[in-house]
Amino acid sequence: LSGRTYNDLNQYPVFPWVITNYESEELDLTLPSNFRDLSKPVGALNPKRAAFFAERYESWEDDQVPKFHYGTHYSTASFALTWLLRIEPFTTLFLNLQGGKFDHADRTFSSISRAWRNSQRDTSDIKELIPEFYYLPEIFVNSNDYNLGVMDDGTVVSDVELPPWAKTPEEFFVFCVWLFSQALESEFVSCQLHQWIDLIFGYKQQGPEAVRSLNVFYYLTYEGAVNLSSITDSVLREVSLYFINIEKSS
Numbered sequence: 001l002s003g004r005t006y007n008d009l010n011q012y013p014v015f016p017w018v019i020t021n022y023e024s025e026e027l028d029l030t031l032p033s034n035f036r037d038l039s040k041p042v043g044a045l046n047p048k049r050a051a052f053f054a055e056r057y058e059s060w061e062d063d064q065v066p067k068f069h070y071g072t073h074y075s076t077a078s079f080a081l082t083w084l085l086r087i088e089p090f091t092t093l094f095l096n097l098q099g100g101k102f103d104h105a106d107r108t109f110s111s112i113s114r115a116w117r118n119s120q121r122d123t124s125d126i127k128e129l130i131p132e133f134y135y136l137p138e139i140f141v142n143s144n145d146y147n148l149g150v151m152d153d154g155t156v157v158s159d160v161e162l163p164p165w166a167k168t169p170e171e172f173f174v175f176c177v178w179l180f181s182q183a184l185e186s187e188f189v190s191c192q193l194h195q196w197i198d199l200i201f202g203y204k205q206q207g208p209e210a211v212r213s214l215n216v217f218y219y220l221t222y223e224g225a226v227n228l229s230s231i232t233d234s235v236l237r238e239v240s241l242y243f244i245n246i247e248k249s250s
Contacts, residue, residue: 009077009093015129016196017042018183022113027165027179029186038192041199042119043070043126044214052123053214066219073221074128074200082109083130086142086160105149111161112140112176128200134181137173 004013021027021034028034037045044050053069060067073079081097084090085108095101102108109115118125132139140160142148148157159173166176183189198204204213206222 009080012075012077012080013131014075014200015131015134015184016193017116017119017129018189019180020116021165022116022163025164027163027183029179029183029188032188035183035186035188035192038189038196039213041126041213041215042074042128046120049121049123050214057211057214057216067216068218069214069216070126071218072124072126073217074126079127080130084132084139085109085148086140086144086146087138088144091144091146102146102148105151105155105157108148108157109160110148110151110155110157113161113163133177134184135177137177140173140176 004011006013016038017036018038019027019034020036040050043053057067057069078097081090081094082103085094085102115127119127140162142158145158150156162172162176166172166179199213199215204210204215206216210216
């Protein structure tokens, strides 16, 4: 797990998005087109968005802040709680983080397909997944009947909306997780997974390889990037501590 642990939300285990097809009635796991390119970070999968991040890096001019592609991160405590919102103790932890209230319904994790689309279009969303997507169907079910609100289009948020290929007549939530795990264990992913590991845990985290791979994050997310004791400005120290605690590269 490379230092990641279930006991620390700031270092919660991270798993990759693997499937790219969330629209079809059936999911054929023999088709390469249904799988994500694991040699690239989430932010580089969409060519148009990749160009945006590359331009940000190349045009960045700040003597105090090193160049970066992403100002957000692929894994944070708040992201883990977003995915796990519907089950305890994560519901309580989420509410504590949000001042005792659930988030706006349109920002709540309510659809796997929508979550994937956002991760490919939104320049502030480069989230990867968590292990529970591959073994715990309960994270998709609002079994405690929490009032998660109503979206702007009138949609009531409750259970997570699953892809069409997961909607079998019986136990479709379990079937969805089974397909996720089958995809993760497929030959296609097995042949590529080491490349994703290099991005998240290996030699493509920092340095020239990170730049070439479009994989450079805001400098405060890297361990040892700043000496807090040397920061005399109290506001700057608090901001730095926030980034270090909330968004941290492996």
